[in-house]
Amino acid sequence: MEKTRTPVTVAEAVQRVTGRVCRTGTETVPLHASYGRILAGPLTATHDVPHFTRSPYDGYAIASRDSAGASGSNRVSFTVVDHIGAGEVSQAVIGPGEAVRLMTGAALPAGADAVVMFEQAVSAGQTFTIRKAFAPQENLSLQGEDMQAGETVIPAGSFIHPGVVALLATFGYGEVKAGKRPVVGILSTGTELLAVTEPLAPGKIRNSNGPMIAAQLARMGIPYRIYDTAADRLEVCLQTVRQALAETDCLITTGGVSVGDFDYLPDIYKRLGADVLFNKVAMRPGSVTTVAVAGDQFLFGLSGNPSACFTGFELFVRPALLKMMGADHLYLPRTTAVLAEDFAKANPFTRFIRAVYDGTTVRPAGFNKSNAVSSIARGNSLIVLPGGTRGFAAGDQVDVLLLGVEEGMNDWVL
Amino acid sequence: MEKTRTPVTVAEAVQRVTGRVCRTGTETVPLHASYGRILAGPLTATHDVPHFTRSPYDGYAIASRDSAGASGSNRVSFTVVDHIGAGEVSQAVIGPGEAVRLMTGAALPAGADAVVMFEQAVSAGQTFTIRKAFAPQENLSLQGEDMQAGETVIPAGSFIHPGVVALLATFGYGEVKAGKRPVVGILSTGTELLAVTEPLAPGKIRNSNGPMIAAQLARMGIPYRIYDTAADRLEVCLQTVRQALAETDCLITTGGVSVGDFDYLPDIYKRLGADVLFNKVAMRPGSVTTVAVAGDQFLFGLSGNPSACFTGFELFVRPALLKMMGADHLYLPRTTAVLAEDFAKANPFTRFIRAVYDGTTVRPAGFNKSNAVSSIARGNSLIVLPGGTRGFAAGDQVDVLLLGVEEGMNDWVL
Incomplete structure (x- = not known):
C-alpha cells in the first residue's frame, strides 16, 4: 500500500x-454555431451604434428652434412634408415650420434636431400642433450613444451567450474566432x-x-x-x-x-x-x-x-x-444562502454537499454519503462548509456554488 | 392607427x-442524448440502491459479535480467509474469528455484519487485531439506504441534467421518454x-x-x-x-x-x-x-x-x-441582491434592467435604453424594479432574474 x-x-x-x-x-466558427463558445479575441465595434442618429419613437422630426415659444395658449403648427418608416431615408430637408412624420428607428432627416412624439402633438391631416418648446436633441437616439467605432465591447475570453451573438450580428461578423x-x-x-x-x-x-x-x-x-x-x-x-x-x-x-x-x-x-x-x-x-x-x-x-x-x-x-478554450471566467458562480438544516458534526475537511438552492435558502438534496447517487440528481447547487472544529446550524449563512449556469466567475475565493 | x-x-x-x-x-431518446431534455414520466427505481449491502471503506469484514470485549488492553485477533475487490463476491462464509479483506464497494460476505477500516486495525500477514468492539451494521452501506425499488426518485417534468443521467444509468435506462x-x-x-x-x-x-x-x-x-x-x-x-x-x-x-x-x-x-x-x-x-x-x-x-x-x-x-415539452420548472430562477446604482426616476411599469449579478450585488450592465444592444451582451441577469411612484437607490434589496441557468423555478412570483 x-x-x-x-x-x-x-x-x-x-x-x-x-x-x-x-x-x-483557436478556430473560426459560423455565427449561428457560436453560442456556447469562448471568444478568442476582443469583440470590437466596427461602427458606431446607432450608426446614424434616429428616432426612438413614432412621431414627427422637427427643427427645435421652430418650436420656440410654444405653450398651451400659444400652440405652434407644423406642416408634414414627408413620411418614412424605419429603414427609409427622407429626401426632404426640413425648412421653417416643416416636419417629417417618421417611425421608431427611422433616420433623422436633414434639418431636424428633435422628435415630437405622437402623444405630444395634436394632428390634423398634413399638419399638427404642439404646446411646448423642444430642446435640441430631444427624443433622439444619437449616433454612437450605445457604442463607438473601434471600442472594445466584449473582452477576449468571454462566453458567447445570446447577447454576445446579437452584438456579433450587429457588427457584421458572420463568423467568429473561438477557442478550440x-x-x-x-x-x-x-x-x-x-x-x-x-x-x-x-x-x-x-x-x-x-x-x-x-x-x-x-x-x-x-x-x-x-x-x-x-x-x-x-x-x-x-x-x-x-x-x-x-x-x-x-x-x-x-x-x-x-x-x-x-x-x-x-x-x-x-x-x-x-x-x-x-x-x-x-x-x-x-x-x-x-x-x-x-x-x-x-x-x-x-x-x-x-x-x-x-x-x-x-x-x-x-x-x-x-x-x-481561453475562457476568463473559470469557476462556478457563487452566492450565499441561509442553511435550512443543521450540520452538527464538524469535519476537518471542506465539505461540498449537493443541495437545492431556491434563491434564498439552501437545503441538502437528500441522502448525503459520497457513494449516494440520488442527491446528485436532486440538487442544483453545492453547499460549501469550510473545514474546522465547528458544526453548522440551520439559519447560518453559507457559501453556495451554483450548477448548470452557462458562465461562471473569474476568481476562486473559497 | x-x-x-x-x-x-x-x-x-x-x-x-x-x-x-x-x-x-413525447419521444424516446438514447441516454447519451438525453442531457437537456425534459423527463416525460417519473423516474422509478428499478432496484434498491445499493442493491446489496457493501463496504464503504477498504478494510476487513467481520462478524461484530466476534469483536465483543475488544479494547486497547485486550486486542482481539482475526484471521483473513479471503480477499476481494469491488465487483467480486467472496465464496467464504465467515466463521468465528474469521474475516474477509475487502475493498470499497465490495459486497459484504456471508456471515459478516460490520467492517473494520484499515486504520482501525493492526495488520500482520494473514491476521490483524482490533482494540474496540464493533456494533452490528457498523461501517456498512446497507442495501436500499439510498433508494428503494419502486420508489419515484425524480418526478415527471424534471430537467435531465448530469445527475439525472447518472440515475438513469444506475437503473439501466439505455433510453428515456422525453418531451418532444x-x-x-x-x-x-x-x-x-x-x-x-x-x-x-x-x-x-x-x-x-x-x-x-x-x-x-x-x-x-x-x-x-x-x-x-x-x-x-x-x-x-x-x-x-x-x-x-x-x-x-x-x-x-x-x-x-x-x-x-x-x-x-x-x-x-x-x-x-x-x-x-x-x-x-x-x-x-x-x-x-x-x-x-x-x-x-x-x-x-x-x-x-x-x-x-x-x-x-x-x-x-x-x-x-x-x-x-412538459417541464414543471418554467420560470427564470430568481434571487435578491443589493442594487449597486441609483434608479431615481420612478416608472409606472415594471422595469427589467440587464445587469451583472456577482452573487451579492447587482449592477446595470451599461447603457440602458430599450434599443441598446451592448448591455444585453454584458449582462448575466435582469434586475426587476416594480412599477410605482418611487425610485430606487443604491443599497436597496432588489429582485434579480438569472439568465443562462439550465433549470428554473416552478412558480412566477413577481
Whole structure:
C-alpha cells in the first residue's frame, strides 16, 4: 500500500490545475454555431451604434428652434412634408415650420434636431400642433450613444451567450474566432462496473459515472470519446489510458485513485512518467481526487464514488477545460444562502454537499454519503462548509456554488 | 392607427401564455442524448440502491459479535480467509474469528455484519487485531439506504441534467421518454434590416434579433428554422407567416407589433383569425410585446428593439416552450441582491434592467435604453424594479432574474 498522502487545500488544488493549463488553440466558427463558445479575441465595434442618429419613437422630426415659444395658449403648427418608416431615408430637408412624420428607428432627416412624439402633438391631416418648446436633441437616439467605432465591447475570453451573438450580428461578423474545444476521453475503471443495459449481477453495479461525465461535458458543449470500462487490471488499464491519450486532448478516469489493493491509477501515472499535481485534497467527498499531467495532457483521476466524481469534475475539470478554450471566467458562480438544516458534526475537511438552492435558502438534496447517487440528481447547487472544529446550524449563512449556469466567475475565493 | 391598448401585468401575461400551452408530445431518446431534455414520466427505481449491502471503506469484514470485549488492553485477533475487490463476491462464509479483506464497494460476505477500516486495525500477514468492539451494521452501506425499488426518485417534468443521467444509468435506462422539442420559426420583420454579412447602408441596421433568438433557442436545445427577413409590407409578411406556421410548431416574430404606420403584425393576427392573448404589457422595455394563438399554434410577437426582444423571449417564450415539452420548472430562477446604482426616476411599469449579478450585488450592465444592444451582451441577469411612484437607490434589496441557468423555478412570483 502507498505511503500516507498529504492533502492540499481545494484552493491550492484548483490553482495547481489552472496554473498548468495550455490553450487548445483557436478556430473560426459560423455565427449561428457560436453560442456556447469562448471568444478568442476582443469583440470590437466596427461602427458606431446607432450608426446614424434616429428616432426612438413614432412621431414627427422637427427643427427645435421652430418650436420656440410654444405653450398651451400659444400652440405652434407644423406642416408634414414627408413620411418614412424605419429603414427609409427622407429626401426632404426640413425648412421653417416643416416636419417629417417618421417611425421608431427611422433616420433623422436633414434639418431636424428633435422628435415630437405622437402623444405630444395634436394632428390634423398634413399638419399638427404642439404646446411646448423642444430642446435640441430631444427624443433622439444619437449616433454612437450605445457604442463607438473601434471600442472594445466584449473582452477576449468571454462566453458567447445570446447577447454576445446579437452584438456579433450587429457588427457584421458572420463568423467568429473561438477557442478550440478539447476532445476529452472518458474511462471508467472498476471490476464492479456493468454497462447501462446489462442486467444486474451479484456484487456489480452499473457504470453511472461515465454517462454522468459525458453529460457534464455535453453541458459545456465539449466533445468526448468513451472508452470501454476497464476492470482493475494494471496492464489492460494502462494500455487503454495510452490509447486514449493518443486519441484525445485529455483524459478523465473514474475510480482506481485511492490506496486500495486494486487501485492502479497511481501506478499508471508512474508508468507514464506523469507529473502528479496532487493526489489528496482536503475535501469531502472526493479527497482521493488526483490530477496528473503527462507531457501537456491532463489526466483527471476522479473518485469512483458518484458524488465525489461529480464534484471533482465541477471543481477541477471544468475550470481546466474552460481555460484550455481561453475562457476568463473559470469557476462556478457563487452566492450565499441561509442553511435550512443543521450540520452538527464538524469535519476537518471542506465539505461540498449537493443541495437545492431556491434563491434564498439552501437545503441538502437528500441522502448525503459520497457513494449516494440520488442527491446528485436532486440538487442544483453545492453547499460549501469550510473545514474546522465547528458544526453548522440551520439559519447560518453559507457559501453556495451554483450548477448548470452557462458562465461562471473569474476568481476562486473559497 | 389602433385604439389605445390596455396593458396587463407581467404576471397576468405570463399566466395567459402558460395557461394556453399544449404539450408537443413525447419521444424516446438514447441516454447519451438525453442531457437537456425534459423527463416525460417519473423516474422509478428499478432496484434498491445499493442493491446489496457493501463496504464503504477498504478494510476487513467481520462478524461484530466476534469483536465483543475488544479494547486497547485486550486486542482481539482475526484471521483473513479471503480477499476481494469491488465487483467480486467472496465464496467464504465467515466463521468465528474469521474475516474477509475487502475493498470499497465490495459486497459484504456471508456471515459478516460490520467492517473494520484499515486504520482501525493492526495488520500482520494473514491476521490483524482490533482494540474496540464493533456494533452490528457498523461501517456498512446497507442495501436500499439510498433508494428503494419502486420508489419515484425524480418526478415527471424534471430537467435531465448530469445527475439525472447518472440515475438513469444506475437503473439501466439505455433510453428515456422525453418531451418532444417544438420546432420554432424565427421571422424578423422591418424594412430597415440587413443580413449580418451585408454592408451597412443609410438608415439600415443589421438584423441582430434573429441570430440572438436563434442563440436563445440553442441555449434551450430547441431546433429552429429561420425565415427571410420581411420588409414592412402586409401581404408579403402574411404569406411568410402562413408558410412558417405550416412548417413549424410556433413562430417568433420581431418588430411590427407596435402602433406605427408600418406595424402590420396586428393586421396579420386578424387575417389569421388568431386569438390575441395580450398586446400590451405593463413592463419596460417591451410594453408592445404581443402573444397570439392561431389554432393551437403560438405567435410570439416580440418588439424589434433588441433588449425588449431579448427580455420578451426570456419572460414569455421560454416558459411556453418549456411547458410544451412538459417541464414543471418554467420560470427564470430568481434571487435578491443589493442594487449597486441609483434608479431615481420612478416608472409606472415594471422595469427589467440587464445587469451583472456577482452573487451579492447587482449592477446595470451599461447603457440602458430599450434599443441598446451592448448591455444585453454584458449582462448575466435582469434586475426587476416594480412599477410605482418611487425610485430606487443604491443599497436597496432588489429582485434579480438569472439568465443562462439550465433549470428554473416552478412558480412566477413577481
